[in-house]
Amino acid sequence: MVIVGAGFGGLQAAKALGKADNVRVTVVDRYNHHLFQPLLYQVATSVLNTADISAPIRSVLHSRNTQVLLAEAKSVDARRKVLVVEGGEIPYDSLVLATGASHSYFKHPEWAQVAPGLKTLDDAVRIRERILTAFEAAEREPDPVRQRQWMTFVIIGAGPTGVELAGALAYMTRHSLPKDFRHIDTRQARVVLLEGLPRVLNAYPEELSERAKRDLEALHVEVRTGALVTEIDAEGVTFGDEHIATRTVLWGAGVAASPLVRSLEVPLDRAGRVHVTPHLTAPGLEDVYVIGDVAAAEQNGKPVPGIAPAAMQMGRHVAKTIRDRLANRPPRTFRYHDKGSFAVVGRGSAVGLLYDKWRMKGLPAWLVWAGVHIAYLIGFRNRLFVMLNWGYTFFTQGGRNMRLITSKVSPRMPALTSSTQAPALPPPARPELPVSQPAPVH
Structure with missing residues (x-):
């Protein structure tokens, strides 16, 4: 087998x-690891570590009749x-x-270079570094137009991946990052979600789709439906007659x-x-x-x-x-049992359909989503660390500091100017030597 x-x-x-x-x-x-893909977007937005959602395959499959080949x-x-x-x-x-x-980039493979998707741990780390590097570039960018371009993020595709990524990124810019920078206000970052279909989460009931859209907009995400992308390059995204200038495009469309x-x-x-x-x-x-x-x-x-x-x-x-x-028994027909599907919009907010019957929104939906994901994670350590991270993020509105850039700084970074350079240190003070006083004359 x-x-x-x-x-x-x-x-x-x-x-x-x-x-x-x-x-x-x-x-x-x-790869030598099993990956819990539904939480990749939380690695990309610095909520979780890569080790929190992965486990070595050999540590999962212990049976004597099973071998693993890389x-x-x-x-x-x-x-x-x-x-x-x-x-x-x-x-x-x-x-x-x-x-x-x-x-799938819909017959535009060249878009892959400027609009990375989210399928592997490498993808998640690459997107995380792309997001963080954009803010670092904005911090040292003297031109306000270029600075705005660095602080604009476009996500293409409003299925579960796109919705969750947009919500987490918007939350990150407004709650996790503001204290990290001195020359920019990350709360002014622009997060745009583009969808070619008439509504977000198109596979969900319209009621849940509309709730997700409202929750995204409450996080200051710009939701644009009916937006068919025609061009993506290093300077921005074009759809219809519009163009959005951005240096960071993320793919969740196909x-x-x-x-x-x-x-x-x-x-x-x-x-x-x-x-x-x-x-x-x-x-x-x-x-x-x-x-x-x-x-x-x-x-x-x-x-x-x-x-x-x-x-x-x-x-x-x-x-x-x-x-x-x-055992020479006839094969069985596969029957899928739909237990439901959920999409997280933000901290304590989700929409979902449970057992294809019950529609859930807000905090109750988020709690069910969280419980199901914890149960499906591989390994006690992963479950424990994810629960701790979520609990800390939920109650502190900031999350743990996982905002790491491990690759070399991009050569596209703006040059430093006098306004972004650290102030010069004053010269070290020289201790004053005591001056001998002349002896008094009597």
């Missing part, structure tokens, strides 16, 4: 099959039943592809399935996902399972959402199906 990808779906499949005595499991991933999968040769990785091949009896999604599934030579949808069978196998390949963001699964004519709970359910289902096959 070979599983490619140790995300939510792959990890669940590996853990479930780790209990089977008659199965040998090999987990292949290009390798990047290149292709699948379904005819020979081998997975081609960098530097070799891995044969399989059954294969699970859980390789997740990457960013995703595409991992290119690995193309090597299966089976039908794909527009996002590059495999049209899977009701048993989550690739069409015509009953020993190849496709789950998570690379699977286009349907239930009752509706698509199964590409969210973590769905991937986890798929992973457990595939493990059951493989055990059934080994």
